[in-house]
Amino acid sequence: MTSKRPTECFVYVTLPGSPSPVTAGRFVLEQTPAGDPIGRFVYGRSYLANPDAVEIDPVELKLSGETYETVRLNGVFGALRDAGPDYWGRRVIEKHAGITTLGELDYLLESPDDRAGALGFGEKVDPPAPLRKFNQTLDLARLQTTAEALMRDDFPDDPNAPQVQDLLLLGTSMGGARPKAVIEDQGELWIAKFARPDDRWNAERVEDAMLRLAGQCGIRAAESRIERVGGKDVLLVKRFDRARKDGSSYTRSRMISSLTVLRADDAASARERWSYVLFVEEMRRCVSDPKSDARELFRRIVFNALISNIDDHPRNHALIAPERKWMLSPAYDLTPAPLVSQDRRDLAMECGDQGRFANAANILSQHARFLLEREEAEKIITEMTGQVTKTWEETVLASGASQRDVDAIRAAFVYPGFSH
Numbered sequence: 001m002t003s004k005r006p007t008e009c010f011v012y013v014t015l016p017g018s019p020s021p022v023t024a025g026r027f028v029l030e031q032t033p034a035g036d037p038i039g040r041f042v043y044g045r046s047y048l049a050n051p052d053a054v055e056i057d058p059v060e061l062k063l064s065g066e067t068y069e070t071v072r073l074n075g076v077f078g079a080l081r082d083a084g085p086d087y088w089g090r091r092v093i094e095k096h097a098g099i100t101t102l103g104e105l106d107y108l109l110e111s112p113d114d115r116a117g118a119l120g121f122g123e124k125v126d127p128p129a130p131l132r133k134f135n136q137t138l139d140l141a142r143l144q145t146t147a148e149a150l151m152r153d154d155f156p157d158d159p160n161a162p163q164v165q166d167l168l169l170l171g172t173s174m175g176g177a178r179p180k181a182v183i184e185d186q187g188e189l190w191i192a193k194f195a196r197p198d199d200r201w202n203a204e205r206v207e208d209a210m211l212r213l214a215g216q217c218g219i220r221a222a223e224s225r226i227e228r229v230g231g232k233d234v235l236l237v238k239r240f241d242r243a244r245k246d247g248s249s250y251t252r253s254r255m256i257s258s259l260t261v262l263r264a265d266d267a268a269s270a271r272e273r274w275s276y277v278l279f280v281e282e283m284r285r286c287v288s289d290p291k292s293d294a295r296e297l298f299r300r301i302v303f304n305a306l307i308s309n310i311d312d313h314p315r316n317h318a319l320i321a322p323e324r325k326w327m328l329s330p331a332y333d334l335t336p337a338p339l340v341s342q343d344r345r346d347l348a349m350e351c352g353d354q355g356r357f358a359n360a361a362n363i364l365s366q367h368a369r370f371l372l373e374r375e376e377a378e379k380i381i382t383e384m385t386g387q388v389t390k391t392w393e394e395t396v397l398a399s400g401a402s403q404r405d406v407d408a409i410r411a412a413f414v415y416p417g418f419s420h
Helices: 078-082 087-097 104-110 137-151 162-169 203-216 276-286 290-306 360-364 374-398 403-412
Strands: 008-014 021-031 037-043 068-070 119-122 180-185 188-193 224-229 232-238 242-246 249-252 254-257 318-321
Touching (some): 008 104, 021 119, 078 254, 087 104, 104 119, 137 224, 203 374
Antiparallel strands (some): 008 119, 037 068, 224 232, 242 249
16 A cells, blocks of 8 residues: 555456456546536546457447546445445455555555456556465365454554455445455356354355345346355355456456446435436437347346345446346345234335335336336236246245244245335
8 A cells, every 4th residue: 555645547348259458548536626526537548449449338438538536435436436445345354454445546546456347457558467376165164264254353553464465355346235255166257255153144155045036036036056164154156357368367348337328326315316217218328229128127126126135226236248238137136034013114215206105006107118008017016926926935045044044034025014
């Protein structure tokens, strides 16, 4: 970590089908005269002249020679922030650096090469060689021990201590607050999610079950499986932003969250644009198959309501571009919440005329925005309600969760207020 806080960096992108990054442009983070952060980004001339060049994101940073500016997200463009570390990743970087207060550019520059999507950041104009060595499945026990030590804040203050250096083996990519690491297994990359001491049920097996249940409901969900390590369960979720190319190299898909697509902020006071209805409108302008992706998103809203997934915030939805065209990413981070209320539960994002109300009639009220006829939308809701009602419990048990886990989450599923 340098003693002087950086104010600019180069932005690298791995082009479709390529295993190595190129320099796309330069990002500068400064302050306005009033002291507020403002970010500026400009594509490099050589990049714009490259016939294979692609936009970093189709909303804020389209291919152009103009200088883009933003004051949202502390002056960091959404697509850049999406490629930065999540809450867990920031903790990892802070502990590794021995500093608890870092600037937004510090997080981008200090994040290791496991970041989500196809972007990278550096202070040199030429990008570094991509990482070729990854944690393996056999490293999971050590990584789990390191993650548990970080949760206990049980690390020496010396940033050069071996235990502190091990921190960067943990994952920092987009995926929330749960402890995790990126591993390679049989030529594929996976995000390993570890248990937390405050978990009220086996969160790893339950999330694995929810991904499978989503698939049963016709949703494209991320692939997952459970590994047993040191007497504890670890959830492995296959990365859908990476694909094996040859040897030890991987291609990368560009990836942006719905927060970026919505041009929204994640501050509690600025959530007026947290809306599935707005998201589907914006998404339809970006993706190559608007009808298919709009209908897919509708299913996900229904599913989140049926399992009381109230953690469906805009960072838990994304668009990816494996090639040049954008599409809705597979579903991920699906977690049930057994709330007490039987009459009304709210999603994190508005889903109909009655705002965030996780209710079938409310979701149905905006069916046309999802390119569905009313009868089609009603059929989807009816079929998914039946599927979740009949199979959620057996799916959770089939993932290896206990009857106690099932009973702990039972109240999450198809609560009375969903259909009344």
